[in-house]
Amino acid sequence: MRQRMKVIPLAAGNILEIRVGSGLNLPIYDKEKVTHLTAIDPSREIWQKNSIDVQNLPFEFAFTEAFAENIPEDNNQFDAVVITYALCTISDTKRALEEVRRVLKPNGKLIFCEHGKAPDKVTQQWQHSINPIWKRLGGGCHLNKDIPFIIQENGFKIKTLEKMYIPGWKPASFNYWGTAEVY
Template sequence: MYIYKSQQIVLILYMGLYNKYILPKAINWACDQKPSRMQRKKIIPLASGNVLEIGIGSGLNLPFYTSKVNTLTAIDPSIELWNRTLINTSELPFNFKFVLASAEDIPMGDKKFDTIVITYTLCTIPNLSKAFSEIKRVLKPTGKLLFCEHGKAPDRGVQKYQNIINPVWKRIGGGCNLNRNIPTIIENNGFKISKLETMYLPGWKPASYNYWGIAVIK
């Protein structure tokens, strides 16, 4: 019993160090590959007005925002990831603010934003229903949700593999789920998708099927 408890303590300590020091580097590297950068380039320039980015990570979207943005507020629950940013935010051509917060509890006023951006983040949010309730609260009725995510593949063979490895992947990937049906999640939480594109990106198929587009409040 003592040996078992000792092993548990060692595992907890290891996972704590892994999540703090190793995982942020791994996530930043994976999200900064060329195929993902190309996806960001497709969706981020569509942002305009007062913008909220949910799950900014290390700021990989920042180079793709345009002068159509007046203000950009960015939230993320991981200070370790944000501290890896290489962007000097004081030189951005719009007002920028980073807030340490989660999608389930957005510390902003109602109907504040013209655009909400979420990229490669829906896969990790624990409580999607609460997150979308918050997104609808802070988004103007005439606003838009821009999204780009990986998720459930259309091929049954790939789906089967996603489902098998997802429990392990989620544990080592910071809560990332491989098999979430992104369009269904968005439309089941009060939004209507007005534009949707999909494709496999180059790379490992279970993690490379992408959905991106625009959604508005129903």
């Protein structure tokens, strides 16, 4: 939760959150900055496990069952797109980030917090060897995605980037977080 708290308050204006899951980020948004939040997730069942009273959020809110690879929103609509711990499970990250670029307003920003490829070779070897089993057990989660590379290779310029191991099982605990803008 601590990592999410570093990036979620950066979101301002009309926001899209990709793979909202059960809504863990909703209480972290800065009510003074957010005017509207649209949340998408491919699993209505996971969304329905949320414990947030969305009727009493301090900003307008809408949930849509949808995949990141096919965002059912208009072009140039959002000031920011938030993705936390979801790029690891999105199978077609290229298509998903094309969609993010499409729905972002000019000068909009991508706000992200993800786990991924570790910097040290020993942990990388563990990530690569465990990954085939892990992704089957973890709902498609990949331990070894190179998050900064994926973001930059898909039309974004990273503006801020922090990275570190957080407490936990080392193959799953190297985190990246920051912001990016469309080239």
